[in-house]
Amino acid sequence: xxxxxxxxxxxxxxxxxxxxxxxxxxxxxxxxxxxxxxxxxxxxxxxxxxxxxxxxxxxxxxxxxxxxxxxxxxxxxxxxxxxxxxxxxxxxxxxxxxxxxxxxxxxxxxxxxxxxxxxxxxxxxxxxxxxxxxxxxxx
Numbered sequence: 001x002x003x004x005x006x007x008x009x010x011x012x013x014x015x016x017x018x019x020x021x022x023x024x025x026x027x028x029x030x031x032x033x034x035x036x037x038x039x040x041x042x043x044x045x046x047x048x049x050x051x052x053x054x055x056x057x058x059x060x061x062x063x064x065x066x067x068x069x070x071x072x073x074x075x076x077x078x079x080x081x082x083x084x085x086x087x088x089x090x091x092x093x094x095x096x097x098x099x100x101x102x103x104x105x106x107x108x109x110x111x112x113x114x115x116x117x118x119x120x121x122x123x124x125x126x127x128x129x130x131x132x133x134x135x136x137x138x139x
Contacts, residue, residue: 019062019085024055026094036091040105040117042133048119051088058090058099062123071124085123104128 033052037043044052051057062068062085070084089101097103104118108130116138118128127139 017064017067019060019064021058021060021099022056023058023090023092023095026092027053027055027057028091028093029053032091032093036102039102040114042131043135044117044119044131045135048131052091057088058092058095059086059088060099061085061087086120087123088120089118 030053033044033049043049068084087099089095089104090099091101101117101119104121105114108114108116108118108128115133116130118130120129130138132138
């Protein structure tokens with residue numbers, strides 16, 4: 001899906017059903033993207049680089065709790081019933097730490113996987129989507 005198609009969707013999404021947070025007004029610069037790429041030792045795919053500096057370059061989208069109740073401690077249910085949202089990590093210094101791609105990458109590195117850079121995560125799924133050095137996506 002092209003970036004303008006995604007942007008078009010977010011101009012008209014159902015605000016009564018979804019909570020959405022973007023980096024609009026706090027987009028990182030191209031030098032910020034390049035500096036992080038130097039830190040991780042490889043370039044992101046071109047499509048992600050373009051997305052990273054776009055107002056949607058950080059994205060948190062979740063179904064509102066009234067429509068999709070959140071699990072409580074020790075709840076048991078079907079796996080999909082806990083997956084109420086998604087987030088795309090950001091290079092913006094103004095994004096909260098839990099949405100920072102650098103924080104997610106440091107955690108992966110601390111866990112022994114510095115060659116994987118998380119960029120997308122389904123809320124409540126323990127496995128993020130990651131880029132590899134050869135620009136492949138793994139889960």
